[in-house]
Amino acid sequence: MNPAKTTIIENVACTMCGCVCDDLKLTIADGRVVSVSPGCSLAEPWLLGQSSSDEPSCRIGEQPVPFDQAVEHAAGLLMKSTAPLIYGLSGSSTPGQRSAVHLADTIGACIDTTASTCHAPSIVALQKVGESTCSLGEIKNRSDLVIYWGSNPAKSHPRHMERFVDAPGQHVPKGRAGRHVVVVDVKPSESSELADTFIQVDPGGDFDVLWALRSLVRGLPLDAAFVSGVSRQTLVDLANRMKRSRYGATFFGLGLTRHGIPHLNVEALLRLVTDLNQHTRFVVRRMRIPGDVAGADSVLCWQTGYPFSVSLNRTYPRYNPGEFTANNMLERHEVDAAILVGTEGVEKLSEAARAWLREIPSVILDHAGIGSFVSGTVHFTTAVYGIHRPGTAYRMDETPIPLRRVLDSALPADHEVLDAIIRRVKSMQKIPS
Template sequence: EWFRQAGQPAAAAPAEIDGQPVALTDAIQRSAELLRSAKLPLFFGLSRSSTDGQRAVCELADQLGGIIDTTASLGHGPSIVAFQSAGESTSTLGEVRHRSDLIIYWGCDPLRTHPRHMQRLVDAAGLAVPDGRAGRHVVVVDSQRTATADRADQFLQAEAGSDLEIFSALRLLLTGRQLRSSHVGGLPQDVLKQLAERMKAARYGAVFFGVSIAQGRCGHATVEALLRLVTDLNQWTRFVVRRMRVPGDVTGADSVLCWQTGFPFSVSLTRRFPRYGPGEYSAENLLAAGEPDCVVLVGGERVPRFSAAARRHLDQVPVILLDPAFAEVHVRPAVRFRTAVYGIHRRGTAYRMDEVPIPLRQLLPSDLPSDDEILRAVRTHLDRL
């Protein structure tokens, strides 16, 4: 359905100002005027873009002294903070496919969110796992039964919000200590002990965890506990951990911001050098506080995740929206650009969930501009104002 929509000719104009179709050059000039008059422009999104578009956002924000935030701040932002505190024992997906004999899905349902994940990593044969699915043990830990749990060898139903306790208990059990309580997070101590022993006995284990763990209370501390658990396991065997990312090139957005500014998200360039501040410079908090006076949305798919206060402020300031022609619009943009899609209408680069860059090819022709072409044109107009 997505490819069918993307393949249809654009029925509307490539650009609009206040809902009225205009020439692309007029919309670019209007965007430049709005950004030039802004005191605190906010650039948000980037996960529907590609490396070129993400770099263009960084250059434009640097020129204007704005703030950049990605969709990670509404998702795995706490996980990134945890990585910066505890480090990450990880690998590429290819290594998991070829070596893992134990895969644990914690707080995620890849059959629903990442339909080909199990097909490529669990069912497929690997160099050290020639039997494929028969040579792997799959465990699902979640607060409710899911489609992935039905395909697993073992399903552990834990209490919602108890992940931090369970990770801490497993770290104790790995060292041979006894727990004071007979149950932790709704799971019997014997079950947790068996899980700990299975993790230690694995030749190569991998944990994939969902965004729900990071979004809970003290999400960064919960993810940090998981990271330290995996680090502990490497005393006995090889064990890795990976996030299940949300759709789009959110991994690429984090990566590009890292090598452009030194930080993955929530970056302020207002003092003409990068400052990192999760929370302080996150789009949700800035909008809820009414601080930005102009917002550039490079992909507006996450707008419904904002709080009511943040959405109210979006309605009160000029918004420049860059999104594919078929994308659902959740704001009233002052300027709207309908853009070509990378990997369908334009060549580009996206980052896989394991930070491996993947080249994207053009499949269909399109007269629509790409977001990096628009952003660079806006930057050129700014130089003339």
């Protein structure tokens, strides 16, 4: 790639939210992204901040060191550890996530993703009661009713409505005009202003409202005049609208997991959608966070059988949220070395967990500047998948989207660092790689 030349690259995928839009057009000049189209309030600042990088950047403490020396030091730390933890992965991509599981298997580590601090209750709920699923394309082509529950997509997923609700679909040729949009949340938002119906629920009232809707959908009487701030008539109207729809789609966000017993709130929604399938076709999907957290779930599932909070310290995978969750293990001081594959999730850890993270040796792989909450014994500045390296990201509907390289970089990608550490650890263990 000649950095002096202006290049236009089309159909680039963005990983700044779970939509993973793959229709972006980037203009590249002087080794930088200089324009992004179509516009998006999250994607533009991130993409315009990306550039090529000529020099690998590794440190032991504050001391810059060559790549091989950093790998040697990281492998030595891990060989001394009896309870290592690998955490993060949502800013990575399939190759990096796969290598992280391989490393966990090699050193007998626990491995956990940032899902454990966000949609973990949703995963536990859908493991219990299942989910009525579909692709986003199916929703665009078929839905005449779209409900956002505990989510503000206009802010968190800026093009979600544009691409899957406003756009015409095969069986919804009028697009937005052919769909009814409902927002259910604890307070008005940018998205509720765009909705046809806004239903405000008291904080902590989601479970009661969802259970009342289940009763109505099943034809049972509802005696209460109000349920968690929502009038009976509003609930009756929504239940009837859901039953009458030709194809209904529900998207839920972290708002549903912030109050009460999070996994029971999600379970109530999943069960409501199951009930609705007695009357019409209805589906439910999670609004996933930035990066490739859906890919981390998928890679861990296909490699270990479980989506997060997995221990490989007995050579076979064990799954137990809480027992093998990064935050809890760090709080209980059950970890003596950590490998952070991306630091995006560290801010969501509790202060006690972060305090222990600062005490133990750590190997940090990160493409952004790391915050003051963790310094790292060994630090690798890494290339970005979808910018400097190809890869795969999973959209919120678990559709894998290819990521392309759009800028050159001498920085190593996550899988290149992890594979080098694995080779060195195996040579120290005298295991053929």
